[in-house]
Amino acid sequence: MNTNFKRISKLIPNALLVCLLLSLGNCNGDSEALAEFAFNGSTMGTTYHIIITGEPIDSKARAALATSVDSALLDFNRILSTYEDQSEISRFNRNKSTYPIHVSDKLREVVKTGQYFCESSGGAFDITVAPIVNFFGFGFEPGENRFPTVEEIDSWLQLTGCDKLEVGDSVLTKSDPRITIDLSAIAKGDGADYIAEYLMARGHQNIFVEIGGEIMTYGFNKANKPWKVGIDRPTFGGAPGADLQHVIQISNEAIASSGDYRNYREVEGKRISHTIDPRNGSPIAHNLASVSVIANTCLIADGLSTSVMVLGPEEGLKWLENIADAEGLLITRETDGSFKEYMTTGFKEYIID
């Protein structure tokens, strides 16, 4: 690999845009304190952290629960991971047919949500962005260490857009055999929902699931209070949790973040973000450093945060303000290196610090 190619994200493999404050609210000697079981693992090229509070869980049941979560995550990856050669999505990407392709309910649902974000954001969010993401080295292919030519960008624009993929009852149809999809912007959020629901279905009511910084919560923490989450200040190279912009609290809601400060590369001496503007085929180039969105599901929060990240600070804030049941915090990086924050009207209700 060429020496002027630097994949910065690999320096911080388990990047968390939203860090966990596992200690907050958990050790105050509150008489109503609940029993807690916390466990961690790896999935989707990152880490997960799960906390369940409520009734005590014995050691045998704890081991079984952790094993079953890993197994559920493996099933999830077998459908949605573009990093697995034999996953359903990878097979779909290799399928060159323009006839309807039968897909699982899970793949269809996530694609359908992606198409919803594409249409509502005017194409800022776009799951057909895969060839551009891969060229810049942020996807499931190694990527190049140069900027693309105008011809290359033009050729990608022929293969991207909400209209390139049709969602049917149990099928997806490509308008061009070369269409490929990348669900990395929303599938981690969906994974957090999936595991939270999996645990709910097993009788747990107080659940915190975090996968690579995307968080879904139900019920309360060990102190019998809403879950507390720290939002990192978007400093390049900053360790997760080292410098917080805010601490918020949520219950029965999700929070997801997108940002330019953890997953980026340097190409020909320029720093480029992993968020791509599919409308011009290039990495985003505005001063929005991070976006955190609270919504009813992590799938929605995840899609909204990436969409706003593409739309930029002014248009993104205006757009998000009009989305029902979602609140967001946007942090811009100013020319003097300082940060400025903007939020939707309801976001401040969640801030406790």
Ligand code: FAD
């Ligand atoms: P987000 O801001 O949530 O999303 C940004 C990502 O979305 C980009 O990296 C790009 O892929 C895509 N994107 C960029 N622009 C747009 C746009 N305009 N519209 C829509 N999408 C866009 N990584 C590994 O290294 N190894 C693995 O084995 C691995 N497995 C994974 C399995 C699954 C099921 C998933 C969902 C992801 C996996 N990943 C893996 C990827 C990784 O964990 C992250 O999902 C990815 O790096 C981006 O997440 P983020 O939160 O940093 O960025």
